[in-house]
Amino acid sequence: GAVVSQHPSWVICKSGTSVKIECRSLDFQATTMFWYRQFPKQSLMLMATSNEGSKATYEQGVEKDKFLINHASLTLSTLTVTSAHPEDSSFYICSASLGEWDNQPQHFGDGTRLSIL
Amino acid sequence: GQNIDQPTEMTATEGAIVQINCTYQTSGFNGLFWYQQHAGEAPTFLSYNVLDGLEEKGRFSSFLSRSKGYSYLLLKELQMKDSASYLCAPVDSNYQLIWGAGTKLIIKP
Numbered sequence: 001g002a003v004v005s006q007h008p009s010w011v012i013c014k015s016g017t018s019v020k021i022e023c024r025s026l027d028f029q030a031t032t033m034f035w036y037r038q039f040p041k042q043s044l045m046l047m048a049t050s051n052e053g054s055k056a057t058y059e060q061g062v063e064k065d066k067f068l069i070n071h072a073s074l075t076l077s078t079l080t081v082t083s084a085h086p087e088d089s090s091f092y093i094c095s096a097s098l099g100e101w102d103n104q105p106q107h108f109g110d111g112t113r114l115s116i117l
Numbered sequence: 118g119q120n121i122d123q124p125t126e127m128t129a130t131e132g133a134i135v136q137i138n139c140t141y142q143t144s145g146f147n148g149l150f151w152y153q154q155h156a157g158e159a160p161t162f163l164s165y166n167v168l169d170g171l172e173e174k175g176r177f178s179s180f181l182s183r184s185k186g187y188s189y190l191l192l193k194e195l196q197m198k199d200s201a202s203y204l205c206a207p208v209d210s211n212y213q214l215i216w217g218a219g220t221k222l223i224i225k226p
Contacts, residue, residue: 006159041218042218043204043216043217043218043219044160044204044216045216046213046214046216091157093159093160095159105150105162105165106150106162106214107162108159108160108161109159110158110159111158111159113157
Protein backbone atom coordinates (compact mmCIF):
# COMPACT_ATOMS: atom_id res chain seq x y z
CA GLY A 1 0.00 0.00 0.00
CA ALA A 2 0.81 3.72 0.02
CA VAL A 3 1.94 3.99 -3.58
CA VAL A 4 2.68 7.40 -5.05
CA SER A 5 3.02 7.77 -8.79
CA GLN A 6 4.89 10.70 -10.33
CA HIS A 7 4.92 11.54 -14.00
CA PRO A 8 6.91 12.17 -16.11
CA SER A 9 10.18 10.58 -14.97
CA TRP A 10 12.35 12.62 -17.30
CA VAL A 11 11.85 15.94 -19.06
CA ILE A 12 14.27 17.62 -21.42
CA CYS A 13 13.08 20.88 -22.91
CA LYS A 14 14.13 24.27 -24.16
CA SER A 15 14.52 27.33 -22.01
CA GLY A 16 11.27 29.25 -21.66
CA THR A 17 9.06 26.17 -21.75
CA SER A 18 6.55 25.45 -18.99
CA VAL A 19 6.65 21.95 -17.57
CA LYS A 20 3.90 20.19 -15.63
CA ILE A 21 4.63 17.35 -13.21
CA GLU A 22 1.86 15.17 -11.80
CA CYS A 23 1.82 13.40 -8.46
CA ARG A 24 -0.86 10.82 -7.70
CA SER A 25 -1.57 8.73 -4.63
CA LEU A 26 -2.78 5.45 -6.11
CA ASP A 27 -4.19 3.52 -3.18
CA PHE A 28 -4.88 6.10 -0.53
CA GLN A 29 -6.26 9.58 -0.18
CA ALA A 30 -3.53 12.07 0.52
CA THR A 31 -4.61 14.98 2.67
CA THR A 32 -1.24 16.57 2.19
CA MET A 33 1.29 16.46 -0.62
CA PHE A 34 4.79 17.85 -0.55
CA TRP A 35 7.04 19.02 -3.35
CA TYR A 36 10.80 18.78 -3.01
CA ARG A 37 13.78 19.66 -5.13
CA GLN A 38 17.13 17.95 -4.82
CA PHE A 39 20.42 18.97 -6.42
CA PRO A 40 23.18 16.36 -6.80
CA LYS A 41 24.72 15.24 -3.50
CA GLN A 42 22.55 17.68 -1.55
CA SER A 43 19.69 17.20 0.84
CA LEU A 44 16.04 17.32 -0.08
CA MET A 45 14.75 20.87 -0.12
CA LEU A 46 11.08 21.33 0.64
CA MET A 47 9.54 23.70 -1.87
CA ALA A 48 5.92 23.70 -0.80
CA THR A 49 3.20 21.86 1.07
CA SER A 50 -0.19 21.49 -0.52
CA ASN A 51 -3.50 20.52 1.00
CA GLU A 52 -6.44 19.47 -1.09
CA GLY A 53 -8.72 22.35 -1.94
CA SER A 54 -6.54 25.12 -0.54
CA LYS A 55 -3.58 27.18 -1.64
CA ALA A 56 -0.14 25.70 -1.25
CA THR A 57 2.20 26.92 1.45
CA TYR A 58 5.54 27.83 -0.09
CA GLU A 59 8.88 27.75 1.70
CA GLN A 60 10.89 30.91 1.98
CA GLY A 61 12.73 31.72 -1.20
CA VAL A 62 10.47 29.66 -3.47
CA GLU A 63 8.65 31.78 -6.06
CA LYS A 64 5.00 30.84 -6.05
CA ASP A 65 4.44 32.45 -9.45
CA LYS A 66 7.16 30.35 -10.97
CA PHE A 67 6.28 27.06 -9.30
CA LEU A 68 2.52 26.72 -9.57
CA ILE A 69 0.98 24.04 -7.41
CA ASN A 70 -2.54 22.72 -7.75
CA HIS A 71 -4.01 20.10 -5.42
CA ALA A 72 -7.40 19.61 -6.99
CA SER A 73 -8.29 16.28 -5.42
CA LEU A 74 -7.24 13.98 -2.61
CA THR A 75 -5.25 11.89 -5.08
CA LEU A 76 -3.67 14.42 -7.41
CA SER A 77 -1.31 17.36 -7.07
CA THR A 78 0.51 19.08 -9.92
CA LEU A 79 3.60 21.26 -10.03
CA THR A 80 4.08 23.51 -13.04
CA VAL A 81 7.48 25.07 -13.57
CA THR A 82 6.66 28.14 -15.63
CA SER A 83 9.11 29.56 -18.15
CA ALA A 84 11.81 27.14 -17.04
CA HIS A 85 15.46 28.14 -17.31
CA PRO A 86 18.66 26.08 -17.02
CA GLU A 87 18.98 26.92 -13.32
CA ASP A 88 15.67 25.14 -12.74
CA SER A 89 17.23 21.86 -13.86
CA SER A 90 16.99 19.54 -10.88
CA PHE A 91 15.40 16.39 -9.48
CA TYR A 92 11.84 17.17 -8.38
CA ILE A 93 10.17 14.74 -6.01
CA CYS A 94 6.67 14.70 -4.60
CA SER A 95 5.49 12.91 -1.52
CA ALA A 96 2.10 12.27 -0.02
CA SER A 97 0.91 11.76 3.51
CA LEU A 98 -2.38 10.82 5.07
CA GLY A 99 -2.18 13.90 7.26
CA GLU A 100 -0.12 16.99 7.90
CA TRP A 101 -0.53 17.16 11.64
CA ASP A 102 0.22 13.62 12.50
CA ASN A 103 3.19 11.37 12.14
CA GLN A 104 2.25 9.37 9.11
CA PRO A 105 5.32 8.77 6.96
CA GLN A 106 5.66 10.57 3.70
CA HIS A 107 5.55 8.24 0.72
CA PHE A 108 7.56 9.45 -2.23
CA GLY A 109 6.98 9.32 -5.94
CA ASP A 110 9.84 8.20 -8.17
CA GLY A 111 10.85 11.76 -8.94
CA THR A 112 11.14 13.80 -12.13
CA ARG A 113 14.51 14.67 -13.55
CA LEU A 114 14.15 18.03 -15.29
CA SER A 115 16.82 19.24 -17.71
CA ILE A 116 16.43 22.65 -19.30
CA LEU A 117 18.64 23.31 -22.31
CA GLY B 118 18.57 26.71 14.55
CA GLN B 119 17.77 23.27 13.28
CA ASN B 120 20.63 20.94 12.57
CA ILE B 121 21.29 17.33 11.66
CA ASP B 122 24.68 15.67 11.90
CA GLN B 123 25.39 12.38 10.14
CA PRO B 124 28.63 11.01 8.72
CA THR B 125 28.96 11.87 5.07
CA GLU B 126 30.10 8.44 3.98
CA MET B 127 30.64 4.98 5.46
CA THR B 128 32.03 1.76 4.04
CA ALA B 129 31.16 -1.75 5.19
CA THR B 130 31.55 -5.32 4.03
CA GLU B 131 28.83 -7.58 2.68
CA GLY B 132 27.41 -9.74 5.46
CA ALA B 133 28.60 -7.42 8.22
CA ILE B 134 26.74 -5.01 10.51
CA VAL B 135 26.87 -1.23 10.30
CA GLN B 136 25.51 1.51 12.55
CA ILE B 137 24.73 4.93 11.11
CA ASN B 138 24.54 7.62 13.76
CA CYS B 139 22.50 10.80 13.68
CA THR B 140 22.45 13.69 16.13
CA TYR B 141 19.92 16.44 15.74
CA GLN B 142 18.77 19.75 17.12
CA THR B 143 15.26 20.85 16.29
CA SER B 144 12.63 23.34 17.42
CA GLY B 145 10.44 20.86 19.24
CA PHE B 146 10.37 17.19 18.42
CA ASN B 147 7.68 14.91 17.08
CA GLY B 148 9.61 11.82 16.18
CA LEU B 149 12.29 10.87 13.71
CA PHE B 150 12.19 9.11 10.37
CA TRP B 151 14.86 7.13 8.57
CA TYR B 152 14.70 6.90 4.79
CA GLN B 153 16.80 5.04 2.24
CA GLN B 154 17.66 6.74 -1.03
CA HIS B 155 19.41 4.94 -3.87
CA ALA B 156 21.35 7.11 -6.28
CA GLY B 157 19.06 8.86 -8.73
CA GLU B 158 15.93 7.62 -6.99
CA ALA B 159 13.42 9.01 -4.53
CA PRO B 160 13.62 8.15 -0.81
CA THR B 161 11.78 5.15 0.60
CA PHE B 162 10.50 4.95 4.17
CA LEU B 163 12.42 2.71 6.57
CA SER B 164 11.36 3.52 10.12
CA TYR B 165 9.80 5.99 12.52
CA ASN B 166 10.69 6.43 16.20
CA VAL B 167 8.91 8.71 18.62
CA LEU B 168 9.66 6.99 21.94
CA ASP B 169 13.08 6.14 23.34
CA GLY B 170 14.41 2.71 22.57
CA LEU B 171 15.04 0.28 19.79
CA GLU B 172 12.58 -0.59 17.04
CA GLU B 173 13.45 -3.71 15.07
CA LYS B 174 12.19 -4.39 11.58
CA GLY B 175 13.85 -7.31 9.88
CA ARG B 176 17.50 -6.59 9.08
CA PHE B 177 17.04 -2.93 9.99
CA SER B 178 16.68 -1.50 13.49
CA SER B 179 16.39 2.10 14.60
CA PHE B 180 17.17 3.55 18.01
CA LEU B 181 16.19 6.85 19.58
CA SER B 182 17.30 8.78 22.64
CA ARG B 183 15.30 11.99 22.88
CA SER B 184 17.26 13.37 25.82
CA LYS B 185 20.50 13.06 23.87
CA GLY B 186 19.09 14.17 20.52
CA TYR B 187 20.49 10.98 19.08
CA SER B 188 19.36 8.20 16.81
CA TYR B 189 21.01 5.39 14.93
CA LEU B 190 20.09 3.01 12.16
CA LEU B 191 21.52 -0.50 12.46
CA LEU B 192 21.78 -2.63 9.36
CA LYS B 193 22.55 -6.34 9.78
CA GLU B 194 23.60 -9.00 7.27
CA LEU B 195 24.53 -6.32 4.78
CA GLN B 196 23.75 -6.96 1.14
CA MET B 197 25.13 -5.20 -1.91
CA LYS B 198 21.70 -3.70 -2.56
CA ASP B 199 21.99 -1.83 0.76
CA SER B 200 24.45 0.53 -0.91
CA ALA B 201 22.53 3.81 -0.75
CA SER B 202 22.22 7.04 1.17
CA TYR B 203 20.45 6.88 4.51
CA LEU B 204 18.58 9.99 5.58
CA CYS B 205 17.81 10.85 9.17
CA ALA B 206 14.82 13.22 9.31
CA PRO B 207 13.56 14.50 12.65
CA VAL B 208 10.12 16.12 12.83
CA ASP B 209 9.92 19.56 14.42
CA SER B 210 7.15 21.22 16.41
CA ASN B 211 5.37 22.22 13.18
CA TYR B 212 5.39 18.60 12.03
CA GLN B 213 7.87 19.47 9.33
CA LEU B 214 10.56 16.94 8.45
CA ILE B 215 14.05 18.37 8.67
CA TRP B 216 16.29 16.81 6.04
CA GLY B 217 20.05 16.49 6.15
CA ALA B 218 22.33 15.41 3.33
CA GLY B 219 22.33 11.82 4.59
CA THR B 220 25.03 9.16 4.91
CA LYS B 221 26.26 7.44 1.79
CA LEU B 222 26.82 3.78 2.61
CA ILE B 223 29.15 1.79 0.36
CA ILE B 224 29.05 -2.00 0.63
CA LYS B 225 32.07 -3.93 -0.55
CA PRO B 226 32.14 -7.64 -1.35
